[in-house]
Amino acid sequence: MSSDRAFKDAIYEQIARVGRAVDHPRRLELLDLLCQGPMTVEQLARKSAMSVSSTSQHLQHLREARLVRVEHRGTFRIYDLTDDASCELFRTLRGLAQRYYAEMSAITEAFLRDREALEALDTAALQQRLAQESLTLLDVRPSEEYAMGHWPGAVSLPVEELSGRLAELPKDHTIVAYCRGPYCVLSLHAVDMLRKNGFRAIRLADGVSDWKAQGIPVAAGEVVS
Amino acid sequence: MSSDRAFKDAIYEQIARVGRAVDHPRRLELLDLLCQGPMTVEQLARKSAMSVSSTSQHLQHLREARLVRVEHRGTFRIYDLTDDASCELFRTLRGLAQRYYAEMSAITEAFLRDREALEALDTAALQQRLAQESLTLLDVRPSEEYAMGHWPGAVSLPVEELSGRLAELPKDHTIVAYCRGPYCVLSLHAVDMLRKNGFRAIRLADGVSDWKAQGIPVAAGEVVS
DNA sequence: CCATTAATCAACGGAATTGTTGAATATACT
DNA sequence: AGTATATTCAACAATTCCGTTGATTAATGG
Numbered sequence: 001m002s003s004d005r006a007f008k009d010a011i012y013e014q015i016a017r018v019g020r021a022v023d024h025p026r027r028l029e030l031l032d033l034l035c036q037g038p039m040t041v042e043q044l045a046r047k048s049a050m051s052v053s054s055t056s057q058h059l060q061h062l063r064e065a066r067l068v069r070v071e072h073r074g075t076f077r078i079y080d081l082t083d084d085a086s087c088e089l090f091r092t093l094r095g096l097a098q099r100y101y102a103e104m105s106a107i108t109e110a111f112l113r114d115r116e117a118l119e120a121l122d123t124a125a126l127q128q129r130l131a132q133e134s135l136t137l138l139d140v141r142p143s144e145e146y147a148m149g150h151w152p153g154a155v156s157l158p159v160e161e162l163s164g165r166l167a168e169l170p171k172d173h174t175i176v177a178y179c180r181g182p183y184c185v186l187s188l189h190a191v192d193m194l195r196k197n198g199f200r201a202i203r204l205a206d207g208v209s210d211w212k213a214q215g216i217p218v219a220a221g222e223v224v225s
Numbered sequence: 226m227s228s229d230r231a232f233k234d235a236i237y238e239q240i241a242r243v244g245r246a247v248d249h250p251r252r253l254e255l256l257d258l259l260c261q262g263p264m265t266v267e268q269l270a271r272k273s274a275m276s277v278s279s280t281s282q283h284l285q286h287l288r289e290a291r292l293v294r295v296e297h298r299g300t301f302r303i304y305d306l307t308d309d310a311s312c313e314l315f316r317t318l319r320g321l322a323q324r325y326y327a328e329m330s331a332i333t334e335a336f337l338r339d340r341e342a343l344e345a346l347d348t349a350a351l352q353q354r355l356a357q358e359s360l361t362l363l364d365v366r367p368s369e370e371y372a373m374g375h376w377p378g379a380v381s382l383p384v385e386e387l388s389g390r391l392a393e394l395p396k397d398h399t400i401v402a403y404c405r406g407p408y409c410v411l412s413l414h415a416v417d418m419l420r421k422n423g424f425r426a427i428r429l430a431d432g433v434s435d436w437k438a439q440g441i442p443v444a445a446g447e448v449v450s
Numbered sequence: 451c452c453a454t455t456a457a458t459c460a461a462c463g464g465a466a467t468t469g470t471t472g473a474a475t476a477t478a479c480t
Numbered sequence: 481a482g483t484a485t486a487t488t489c490a491a492c493a494a495t496t497c498c499g500t501t502g503a504t505t506a507a508t509g510g
Contacts, residue, residue: 004410007408009250014328024498042455053502054500065325076455082325092317103239111232277487278470278488281489297477299486302486
């Protein structure tokens with residue numbers, strides 16, 4: 001049957017639509033960012049250090065594959081994940097890269113070693129320590145990302161504002177800083193600055209989407225100052 | 226910090242290695258086939274109707290991404306999945322395509338409607354019927370795939386041999402035929418032929434890797450005739 | 451209705467990917 | 481050694497994909 005072949009081709013072609021959407025590093029970065037919450041093209045472009053035009057084009061690839069969708073609001077277009085499955089896809093791919101490629105840990109370890117910041121907590125370790133001692137949880141992402149979802153009880157303090165607001169933080173117990181996930185550098189810089197100013201601080205490796213995947217509830221809402 | 230950017234680029238580049246491996250329909254077909262068990266290049270080429278050379282090159286892409294590995298045996302090279310995570314990746318992508326693309330079901334339904342074969346059991350429905358009535362489970366894949374893993378109690382009868390061995394099958398109860406998964410056409414042709422010859426027959430949509438993912442035990446071993 | 455802002459579109463050269471063809475390699479058999 | 485088989489490699493043109501640039505569309509506000 002010659003149409004068997006046509007059927008198979010059509011099916012695998014559809015599956016490849018998903019693959020093609022995630023075959024480019026920049027698109028994966030955009031997907032990672034969108035796991036934090038909906039954003040405009042300009043926000044995504046700024047956070048990923050790409051041109052707006054290029055960002056727009058990559059977003060259209062992601063849209064073709066239905067991993068993201070757009071909502072028009074005034075002259076803005078707000079991009080968002082179609083649903084949690086898109087974020088899960090990103091986590092699956094990231095997990096495979098961690099599992100299969102020695103390069104992943106080599107790159108990370110070289111980067112962290114240069115900054116003398118190898119240690120980090122994971123979610124389980126955090127929960128354990130939370131039960132034993134008093135910790136301050138610091139969300140160092142931009143405040144709009146905090147508003148879209150954050151660890152219950154965490155305080156928002158974007159890393160750019162950190163140097164000017166050190167006085168707000170406690171010196172008497174450990175500060176745990178987190179950002180977008182294991183490969184996001186914001187918490188790294190936060191911990192660095194905190195330690196240089198005499199605070200006890202440590203990084204949390206996981207981010208919001210990782211907690212969600214582990215069934216940990218996530219709080220949403222405006223920044224409380 | 227300019228090296229932050231270099232770090233991010235390196236990380237997303239690694240994740241994109243996975244995506245690039247699965248951005249081509251033919252590579253997805255090869256991955257699907259390898260979910261049935263290890264095979265040589267020539268076997269994969271024949272089953273996917275590709276040239277040996279092209280198959281070899283695609284396999285090297287999959288190998289670069291560590292989704293598959295090779296074992297040399299004589300002049301043969303036996304390709305195999307690195308581990309179950311590779312098969313899970315394929316199932317994840319297939320699941321997303323089913324979930325997001327109306328085209329997937331449109332293609333399938335048009336194809337099945339032409340063959341008057343819309344009905345199929347899933348794993349749960351099969352188990353339910355197995356508890357109530359006597360069924361014959363027929364594995365219509367090539368016998369080497371049966372040997373690598375099959376439903377416990379299933380009988381191997383490759384679809385090419387079916388027409389010559391109809392006498393071996395029972396007329397008094399329903400025959401359930403399965404093959405590689407929901408988009409494999411072997412069981413479709415088997416059911417078609419069985420019905421034309423007066424048997425009661427129905428297709429099972431899921432394949433070996435789907436049962437494994439659901440925690441259903443899979444039997445392995447030679448063909449019993 | 452004009453100016454502004456946000457985003458997309460169109461087009462360009464340059465780079466990477468694809469399938470085909472035929473040659474090269476590597477192992478096994480005689 | 482010499483032949484046969486299984487697979488990979490090399491080179492080719494054809495196609496697709498990439499980022500940049502600058503123009504275009506669309507909604508808002510004066």
